[in-house]
Structure formats: C-alpha cells, structure tokens
Amino acid sequence: MPTITVVPLTEHHDFLITALQPISHHDPVLQDDSNRTLFNRTRRVVAAIPGAFPTQEQIDAFCQAWPVPADLAPVIADLTFPEYVAATFVQVLLALYAGGEGTGLLSGTDRYVHLTDRLCQAAVIAQGSRVRPLVAVWDLLSDSLLLPPPPSSWDARLLSLWSLPLGLQYQSLRVLQEHTSSVVVLARAWNEARKLLSPAYAEKVGQAPLLEATIAPRFSVTDLVPAADERVVLDLPTLSANAVRNRLFRTPLWWHLVQTLNLPPVPVEVEDFFCAGGGIKAGAQEPGNVAELARQIRTTFPSVDLLGGNIAGANLRDSYLQLSVHLVCRENADVLEGTPAADLPEAKLSAFDLLDTVTLTRRGDDQMLFTFETVCAGTKFYLRTDLLPGCPELTRGAFACAVRLFLSDWQTVGGQAARGYGYIRVEHLASPPGWTTDLADAYETYLRDHRDQLVAWLLDRTLGTGKVVL
C-alpha cells in the first residue's frame, strides 16, 4: 500500500521531570463545595481491566435480592444492569444512614449535596484501588461522610453487594463516576418509595401509602459481556502542560529578563504580558497592522517569540514553543512508546500507586480540616517540547536560556509551594544533534547590548512598536 509517513519538521527535546516533594495540583473541573480536592486528572482509553461477569442466574438472584417498588419499575426497566447495581449501591447507603435525622454528613438539608460531592470523588479515587471497586467506594464514603459501621443485621446483604463479579463492579463504578447526580436522584426516589410501602411511615409523613409490592427487575446477561477488544476509560493523574509551560519557561524567562536588564519597576500590564501572557482588553480593536506589530514585538523580545502573548487588541499568533507532559506510569505505556521515558523503571508503576492523600488544618474563626491528593515524591513526568520550523536563532537562544535555568536549579510546579509542595528537578533526556545551551549566550548578549533601549520600551509599554500596545 503506498503510504507516506510524515514526521513534523520540528526541533524536539525530551525532558524528565522528577518530583522532589509531593506535588499538589488540583483539578479545576471538579467544582464541588467539599473540603477534599482531587489531583488533576485527565481521561485515557486503556485496555479493559480483566474481570469476571455474572451469569444469568447470578443476575436474577441479585434482582430478587434487591427488588424495587412497583412505582419505580418502569424507570428501572430502562436502565442497564450496571446502572441498576449503582443505584442499588446508593440506595442501600441511604436506607442505612439517611433515615430520620440522618447520620454523619448524611444529615440536614445538604445531605444529598454532600453525598453527590463525596460519591463522585470516591468513585474516581476507587478506580485505582487495590480492593474491589464497590468496597473501595463504600470505605471512602464511610470515611468522608463520617458514617459509622453498618449494623450487623446488614452484613450478609452488604457482602453480597460487595462481592459482585469484578468486571461488573468496574462497569458500575463507571456509572457512579459519570452519572453521580442522576444515580443519587434515582436512589433517593427509590428510598422514598421503599419507605412509603410502610403504612405507618406514610401516615407519619402525611402521604398515601404505596399499595403495590416490590418487583424484581429483569436484565439479560448478553447485554453485559464486553467485546474481545473492550477498552475502558480511566481518569489518570496528570500535570497540566499549561502549568509546566508557565513554571519552566514563561516565569523564569521573565525573571531572567528582569535580572539581565536590571529592570526597574514596570507597569503591571508589562509584567502581566511577560509573566502570564497578557490578555486582550475588553472592547479593544485589533490594529490593522497586527502582523507588523507582532513582528516588531517578537523580534525585539525573543522570549515573546518563543511563548506568544496578547497585546491590548490582538493575539500575537502562534508561538514557536509547543509542549506536552505525560505521567510516566504503566497506564500510559502506549503514550510513552518510542520516547526515552518508555524504559524507565517508573513506567512499570500504576498511576494510582503514585497518589497520596494529605490532610491539613486551616485556621479561620475555628479550625477546619481540608484534604487533598498529591502525587508522591519520586513521581516522574515526561516533557516533550517542540520548536516549530523556522524558529529564529535568538528565539532558540531564549529557549536555551530557559532550559539552562531550569536544569540548573530546582523549580516548583502546582500549588502550595510555600508549604514545600511541588519541588521538581528537570533532566534533559534527548536533544537534536549539535544542540547546546550555549545558544543562550547569544540571547543574553543581545539583551545586554540593547539594554537601555529595551528598558525604555518596557517602561513606556510600546515594546518597540512606537505605540502603546499594553
């Protein structure tokens, strides 16, 4: 077959980031109100985790053991069996702990908010647990919702729930991860309907009792069996490439500029531009000659050429530096394939073995516990950088300068650096032939030779364009 393989014409470098201290780097997508924060995660499609699935007899026995009120039967009939198991799991929790005044955090008017937040977190964390997923979720929820052990009369029923075949448990775990809110709503409705089967309870709450008995739903085993090449989706811990870009390149190059130029205090817009990339001002119009302005700014300040940015009215277009970061772990084996990081010993570890949980207190009017996940010291990340074709020499020099800076000293990434989190060391794994950090010398010489002019252009916010652009 005539196939041409085209490899992008970039100058690429491979680096290895090693955590010297635990890294605290949280997931901004999870916007719950709890005092527990997960490590930043990203999805990956990996080979299915092997595990048995129930027989038709086991499915029927489960349905007989956990019948649903007749009113809910039509809703349950539309579910898949893993969804039914997930709803059963949550309903059991509510039946045990949410009755009356409730128990632990499953009390008060916010009980379902607490449950939804904690359940979502527990389901994500349980993915990497060494125990069965539903057991892990139960344990994590018991801990985070401050629940006491269940009464012994429930032991046999709980054990039957926890001992479901592993393949089914992972499918149900996925339901708990992705459909937490709807599962909680269904379980709540189920629990309420179950209670209304009791005439005494119905009279107490002033509602008509449900007269119909419970019904065992029916599910077919044929809907469960996965295909031979079944894949599953995992939420893996990850370090944001955007954060790494800022901590290893943008911020160090800004401070290098400050030191090399012996820069006096500059307008905040200038620091914003160099330190954070700036932003287009609301209502600002794009200049007609934006390409020429971009050329002047980027050739005057090679670090801007490397990293890009926004002036008041325009984006300066694609920067020359592109990068990506991957956790070195077993689950990322196919991602790391062909890279220098693929053969590292850490590539045999599971991502979930690298996670740790830290609990601290903070003081306000009173003390409060807060808990967050970290990746442990020793965790490694593979960093790949690409310089796009046509990258000018001085821009390559700015890149080399940043590399020289972050190779020579520890850096931090993520949050809570003031508490000692996030210290990292960076090693250079591979570089193009002939590449050397001596390229940085030309960049530094350029800065020193043009020091007075560059400082003036920073202070007047023109950046060498002749007009105020920040």
Added chain:
Amino acid sequence: MLTLEQIAAHQALASFAVQYDPAQYVPFRVEAVVRDRIAERDPIHLDAVLAWGLAWTLFGPYYPFTWPVVLPLPLAILWEDWQQRPLYAATVFRPVGPVTTDIEAIIRREAPQRWVAQTSSSGRFMGRRAYIPMTVGTRYVAEGIGDVSLVCELLAKVARLGKLRHKGPGELVCWRVTYDEPDVTFSLVRDGRLTRAVPVAAARALGLACAATTTRGGWTPSPAYWHPATWAEIYPPGTPAERIETDAVA
C-alpha cells in the same frame, strides 16, 4: 491599501500555487497519529490544517492579512462561491479506534499583583477558568483529492492538531498519507452524513439533498484562522445527506 508586505505575500501565495497541477490530483487519506488527545470545539477540516501549513510555510507566525484571502491549496476544488472562494475536496478528521471525550480546564493567569483583587466568591480563580472539550484517542482520519507530495510537504509543518496546540493536546507522532488504493476514496457523504461543512448553495449545485439543519459557519480556509467574514449558511459536518455527486469535482 495594500502594504508592500501584503503585496509580497500575495506574490508568495501565487508563486507557491504555480506548482499545482490538477492532473496529478488523486484521492488520498490522511491519518493523524497523535500522542493521546486533541482539543476541539468544532470539527477539524483537513483543508484548514493544510492552510495552516501553507501559511506557516510562507509567512511563519506573521500572517499578513486581516481580511479574507483565498489560500490556494493543492486540493481539488468542488465548487466556488461568487467571490471565487473554493470548497475544497477535503473532509473533517474523524476519530477511529478507541475514543472518548473529556473536559479539561485551564486557568488564564493574571499578573501577580492582581491575584488577590480578582478572586471571586465562587472560588479561587473561578472567573478565569476556561473549559475545553477534548477528544481522547490517538488516530484521526480524513480524506481528500489533491497532490499527495505537496500535501505531505504542508503537513510536515504541522506539529500539533486542534486547539491549545502550545499547551499539550494534539501532539502529533506522525502523519500517514495513503493513496492509490481501492479503498481510498473521497466523498462528501459517508454513511448518509456529510463529511465536511458544505454551503447551502454548494449543496444545491453539487446535487446533495441535506436535512434542513443549517447554521452560519466557516467552510473555506480563507484566511487560515477563524474569520466571520467568510461565514455562510452551511450544512455542518455530520448533517444527514443523500446523493453523492463526485462527478461535480471541478
């Protein structure tokens, strides 16, 4: 009025297009092998990727035009509008193999002096979070009709696919371009759905019967980046459609 740089840019575009020879155009398939994911808000068209490669080849990061300019690509032209803007024979990239979706958030930073002042009651940095939809998968395929060697030349300039190219997603391991095979074909309709954005007027001219789900959107890569001036009433990719009229290729 054109600047000297813009005149030179027009000449550069024309000079590059001199190499194009429609007699050499063949159906081809492009497979993008990415490291793990791409960020995309809209489907990514192959012709838009090639236009980016052309713009980078000729102008680097200094694309000189701020108004719509036709970027000539080594692709067959299926139709042109009244301004001679071309509808190229190129589909959107579609994922193949195991795939899922994700939402990631990046935090747009501000200057350190402003951090305290700009925190909001809805969470630290909440106001500066940007949510980006991701497609998690390693292989994406598109088809087209064009000059394979020139297509490869342009693809070699593209190292990342999709949005947030500088911040992780879309890292390309390689491109694989396949041609001259019986199963490599281009069609505007595949499995009863449009394979690319098609203007309503073009659909009529090309003999396509599409479901009446139109929207205003981009359909031609001029310029290489987003520009509402090039928008038209289109049938977006994935619109149910019938009748394949590949004979209409100009």
